[in-house]
Amino acid sequence: MPITKRPDFSDFKKKALQNQEVKKEYEALEPLFKIKKQLIVARLSKGLTQDDIAKKIGTSKTNISRLESPNNSYMPNLATLMKYADALGMKLNIGLT
C-alpha cells in the first residue's frame, strides 16, 4: 500500500490560483469565443458546410475551420468577421455594454 502525500493548504491554494487564472483567461476571451460559437450555430442552422462558407467568401475551408476553432486564439479582424456574416446572409453587430 503506497504512502500518498496528504494535500495541504499550499497545494489547494496553488490549484485554486491556476483555476482562477484559467477562468480569468477564458473570461478575457469571452467575446471571441462567443462570436465563434454564433458563427458555427448560424452556419449549421442554415445547413451549410465550412466549404460552402469558404466558397462564398473566396477562401479555403481550412481557413474557415481555423476561424471557427476555439482551440486557438487568433484574433480575427472585422473584415474577416463581416465577410463570414455576409456569407451567412447576416449582419455583424458590434457594440459596447
Add this chain to the structure above:
Amino acid sequence: MPITKRPDFSDFKKKALQNQEVKKEYEALEPLFKIKKQLIVARLSKGLTQDDIAKKIGTSKTNISRLESPNNSYMPNLATLMKYADALGMKLNIGLT
C-alpha cells in the same frame, strides 16, 4: 456668357452609379463605423481623452486616434477592440443579426 454643356441622361446615370457605389461601400463598412462611433461616444461621456485610453491600454494616443478615425478603413482585430472596451470599463459585445 460661357456656353455650358447640357447634362444628358448618361451623365445622370454615371452620377447615380457613383452615389450607389459610395453608398454601398459605406453600408458594407457600417459595422466598422458603428463601433468607432460608440467608442468615441463612450470615451467622451466618461470625460476621458484619447491619451487616457492609450495609457490604460499601454499604447500611444496616436494609435487611439487612428483606431477611432472614420477617415481610414483599417480593420481592427478583436484584441484591439476588447482592450479599448476594457479601458472604458466596458465590455465588447459581438453578435449576428
Add this chain to the structure above:
DNA sequence: AAATATAGTATCATATTTGATAACTTTTGT
C-alpha cells in the same frame, strides 16, 4: 469495407494591423 464528405492541424508566404515616433493642426485654458 471502401469511398467520399466534412472538419481539423500544421506550415510557410503574404497581407494587414499595431507599435513607435515625428511632425503637424485644432481646441482649450489662461
Add this chain to the structure above:
DNA sequence: ACAAAAGTTATCAAATATGATACTATATTT
C-alpha cells in the same frame, strides 16, 4: 495672444492575421 492640451496624419518597423497548401482525423455514404 500665447501655451498647453488634445487630436490628426504620415512613416516605417514589428507583430499578427489571412492566404494557400499538404496532410490527418472523423463522420457519412456507398
